[in-house]
Amino acid sequence: MNETSSSANRLLILDDDPMIGQTIRRIAKMAGWDAEFTTEAELFFIQVENWCPDMIAIDLIMPGQDGVQVMTQLAKRDCRAGIIITSGMGGRVLDAAGRSATEHGLNIIGVLPKPFSPAQLRNLLTSETSVETNAGNTAGISAGIVQNRSNPSLNPADLQQALAQEQIQAFYQPKINCCNGSLSGFEALARWQHPTFGFIAPDHFIMLAESHQLIEKLTIQMAKTSLTWFSAFCQKPEIRSPSGINQGQLLKLSLNISALSIGDIALFEQIESYCQDLNILPEQIIFELTETSAMEDPTASLDTLTRLRMKGFQLSLDDFGTGFSSMLQLVRLPFTEIKVDKSFVLTARQSQESRTVVKSIIDLGHSLGLATTAEGIEDQETFIYLRENGCDLAQGYLIAHPMPANDVDNWIKHTGIDGLFREKNA
Structure with missing residues (x-):
């Protein structure tokens, strides 16, 4: 993992498409965030534990553990990071996934349908000036x-x-x-x-x-x-x-x-x-x-x-x-x-x-x-x-x-x- 500034907000990205993951990472860095990207759920959870991200972007459709399973595991770990859900699935599926995560006690910042524009991602990243818990x-x-x-x-x-x-x-x-x-x-x-x-x-x-x-x-x-x-x-x-x-x-x-x-x-x-x-x-x-x-x-x-x-x-x-x-x-x-x-x-x-x-x-x-x-x-x-x-x-x-x-x-x-x-x- 690259050395990053401890003062900047941290975004961790889990997406099985390296191109999309790197794109999100690049947009986040341009917005002043430290950002890290992985395609593997196992490495993702290690980074959650060790890097303590302020925000997490998760793709719903993943091989192995899908996004819903990943969010369930985050809830069990009492994760307090803001969550952005990304997917090419329809709006009803995204909404349902967001509600599921919220009911597990996760802090959902928003959903990001694919394809998305840089402005849409920046809006989600800047919508939270502090990490909120769903309490x-x-x-x-x-x-x-x-x-x-x-x-x-x-x-x-x-x-x-x-x-x-x-x-x-x-x-x-x-x-x-x-x-x-x-x-x-x-x-x-x-x-x-x-x-x-x-x-x-x-x-x-x-x-x-x-x-x-x-x-x-x-x-x-x-x-x-x-x-x-x-x-x-x-x-x-x-x-x-x-x-x-x-x-x-x-x-x-x-x-x-x-x-x-x-x-x-x-x-x-x-x-x-x-x-x-x-x-x-x-x-x-x-x-x-x-x-x-x-x-x-x-x-x-x-x-x-x-x-x-x-x-x-x-x-x-x-x-x-x-x-x-x-x-x-x-x-x-x-x-x-x-x-x-x-x-x-x-x-x-x-x-x-x-x-x-x-x-x-x-x-x-x-x-x-x-x-x-x-x-x-x-x-x-x-x-x-x-x-x-x-x-x-x-x-x-x-x-x-x-x-x-x-x-x-x-x-x-x-x-x-x-x-x-x-x-x-x-």
């Missing part, structure tokens, strides 16, 4: 955080120490009104920047918390931090003004709830107490749950969520459209919002099937009187499609990466609730 409820990484190239072996003591030392921080990703571009609120997301290991993926430490009875402590810590910040933010004059950036609407804060916490009445009572102390109305808080959360104990879920709604709290069904019983949970539980799964939103620009699913979910939500939110919006074309089809709220990198509290004011000032969003609606 379900807690997906998204601030552009200011660089992922560590190793996969550290963490134990409960590490997480306990992180909670005690407040290494796990609350980041905030804005949600805007699709119709008028006004600020609707934020989703609070847990981010762990370890002093030794660097960035720890949320799915990694949340699973650790769930497995060792630390999820309540993590949730309470996140809720207290987020609500304290949110209360102060809502008191700012530019927010409170009827003509302010949220155009007089109540801002809302979304908090993610683990499946293991649905029956934890004490946890919800503690969050309610925080809200009362901070003068936050229950109507301003959205508890986000996945379908899996709602299914963990159907009876307990129904009791708990009904009581929360009676108190005025809002409920969101996250990742809607990916589970076998999403519809059942939507009908039987008192949700106020559904969030279109990001796997459909991310592929909406290229896939007619994804656009059809997105529109169907929006229409279903409206027919049930629910707000609809699309997350994972990364391009203007997708935003326009969602707005034209009646989606209520938008969230994604096009609007903003998740950011620490100190960056929110700068984002509003420089990114432009008054500029960027007005342009979206021009």
Whole structure:
């Protein structure tokens, strides 16, 4: 393998056609990337382990192990690199392969149908300023955080120490009104920047918390931090003004709830107490749950969520459209919002099937009187499609990466609730 600069982003290419592989490598190098190419799966996995690429380009049709098998192996190895899928197969096959990889937990950057132009590849390479992990409820990484190239072996003591030392921080990703571009609120997301290991993926430490009875402590810590910040933010004059950036609407804060916490009445009572102390109305808080959360104990879920709604709290069904019983949970539980799964939103620009699913979910939500939110919006074309089809709220990198509290004011000032969003609606 050639010696390469350690400062440049790294692209690893697996393709059985040497000409195509070398072409991708050349285009990437011209775009400022370190790039390596191989035709052999065995060598590819050695390079993944030793070279730690930031992004990987995989051809679907390969002798021996095909691209789907390769991606399955990457998922088992907990690969955090961004994935570009390339193939001469039809769009439906590419879409299906992308969805398969996403469901395995891989971070799919996009699909690249063959033949492709240099511009198409460059667009995918430049679409990610940082390597993102697909972490379900807690997906998204601030552009200011660089992922560590190793996969550290963490134990409960590490997480306990992180909670005690407040290494796990609350980041905030804005949600805007699709119709008028006004600020609707934020989703609070847990981010762990370890002093030794660097960035720890949320799915990694949340699973650790769930497995060792630390999820309540993590949730309470996140809720207290987020609500304290949110209360102060809502008191700012530019927010409170009827003509302010949220155009007089109540801002809302979304908090993610683990499946293991649905029956934890004490946890919800503690969050309610925080809200009362901070003068936050229950109507301003959205508890986000996945379908899996709602299914963990159907009876307990129904009791708990009904009581929360009676108190005025809002409920969101996250990742809607990916589970076998999403519809059942939507009908039987008192949700106020559904969030279109990001796997459909991310592929909406290229896939007619994804656009059809997105529109169907929006229409279903409206027919049930629910707000609809699309997350994972990364391009203007997708935003326009969602707005034209009646989606209520938008969230994604096009609007903003998740950011620490100190960056929110700068984002509003420089990114432009008054500029960027007005342009979206021009």
